[in-house]
């Protein structure tokens with residue numbers, strides 16, 4: 001089984017958490033497998049709130065109604081992938097650049113089920129470069145502030161988020177206190193969202209492995 005097979009295996013298992021109503025849907029290759037699986041049970045749900053233009057397009061291609069979050073109220077479930085997770089289900093997200101909408105939809109959901117292949121589970125967050133969405137005019141200022149806290153920011157040149165902003169990918173951070181760093185980076189003027197999901201971590205992590213899926217829950 002290759003990595004994509006493991007992502008598909010984890011994505012299919014997330015269907016067990018789909019109980020009806022409107023659900024939140026994240027972004028990325030693992031979520032694409034989830035959307036494809038969701039299409040087979042689409043009569044079970046009333047529709048989806050999407051975290052990106054790409055996921056919206058895929059949901060609609062499957063005939064799944066996409067609703068505005070403002071019209072949906074609290075969501076019972078959010079399903080999304082991750083770039084890294086620790087054992088506390090604190091995450092790094094944003095490899096696909098959709099972190100801001102992902103964080104909003106996760107915050108608006110009662111339960112967050114994260115789906116990934118087993119390579120995403122790490123002892124300490126930070127090997128994956130940490131994405132930070134920034135307002136374009138603040139790019140250099142935010143980069144200087146991030147250097148002050150020990151990171152090495154790299155501008156994701158040529159990439160514009162669905163919100164019209166830029167991404168800095170921050171290398172060389174050893175993230176020992178994810179929630180504190182999330183707050184600290186979010187507090188820099190010009191930062192829209194940092195890709196640490198520790199203040200609102202996942203509730204369930206389904207990891208596709210060659211021995212089957214492993215499921216972790218937050219204590």
Ligand SMILES: O=C(CO)[C@H](O)[C@H](O)COP(=O)(O)O
Pocket residue numbers: 026027028029030031080081082083092093094095096097098099102
């Ligand atoms: O945060 C994300 C997008 O912004 C994705 O969830 C993350 O990058 C994982 O992607 P994939 O499922 O393709 O490995």
